[in-house]
Every structure is written in structure tokens, then in C-alpha cells.
Amino acid sequence: MTSRQIRCKKCGHWNQLNHDDQQCSNCKSPLIEVSASEVASLERRKTAGELTVKILESDAWYTVIFKKIYNAVTLVFISIxxxxxxLFAASPG
Ligand SMILES: [Zn+2]
Incomplete structure (x- = not known):
């Protein structure tokens, strides 16, 4: 088995890398930094398959109503x- 080593960006300590979200054994800072854009990209990919708008607890009452109407319209549209x-698949010819 090959082992990877990674140097801590903060203190310069060499660490044996076993898994990706590892912390420095010396100063406990994350060894592999995930940038803000990467996090945003991951979030976008996670919600890419969802067609409905998520209703949040922090939303105002009019936002909740708007989102509910949008979700209902989306559902009806997809159903149609x-x-x-x-119909096209079932019809002969
Ligand atoms: Zn360190």
C-alpha cells in the first residue's frame, strides 16, 4: 500500500494522509482546504435534480405562498x- 504525505500549510508539519478531510496532527488545521466556490458547486449539484423550490423556515409568509404556488404549477406542468x-408512447404508429 502506498502512503501519501501532505504538508500543513499553517505550521509546515508533514502528515500521513489517510482520508481527505484530515486535520494536521500538530495544529489541527484542515490539510485539504475546500474553497467557497467548491462548496457552492457541491450544493448546486446536490439540488440540481430537485424541481421544486425548497420552503425555508426563515421565509416570509408571501414568499412561502409564492413558492407553494410555483411548486404546484411545476407539478401540474410535469404531469401534463x-x-x-x-400518450405518444402508447399510441400505435
Ligand atoms: Zn499544522
């Missing part, structure tokens, strides 16, 4: 599209 796709 799915129905027509089924």
Missing part, C-alpha cells in the same frame, strides 16, 4: 408533459 409523453 408526462401524460402527453405516455
Amino acid at each position: 408533459i408526462a401524460f402527453f409523453l405516455w
Whole structure:
């Protein structure tokens, strides 16, 4: 088995790298820094498949109503599209 070593950016201590989210054994700072844009990109990829808008606890009442209407319209729209796709697929010729 090959072992990887990574140097701490803060204190310069060499660490044996076993997993990606490891901390420095000397100063406890994260060895592999994840940039803010990377975190945002991961969040975007996580929610990319979701068609509905998430309703948050912190949303104002009018925002909640707007989001609920948007989600309902999206659901109806997808249902209509799915129905027509089924119709074309089921019809002969
Ligand atoms: Zn360190």
C-alpha cells in the first residue's frame, strides 16, 4: 500500500494522509482546504435534480405562498408533459 504525505500549510508539519478531510496532527488545521466556490458547486449539484423550490423556515409568509404556488404549477406542468409523453408512447404508429 502506498502512503501519501501532505504538508500543513499553517505550521509546515508533514502528515500521513489517510482520508481527505484530515486535520494536521500538530495544529489541527484542515490539510485539504475546500474553497467557497467548491462548496457552492457541491450544493448546486446536490439540488440540481430537485424541481421544486425548497420552503425555508426563515421565509416570509408571501414568499412561502409564492413558492407553494410555483411548486404546484411545476407539478401540474410535469404531469401534463408526462401524460402527453405516455400518450405518444402508447399510441400505435
Ligand atoms: Zn499544522
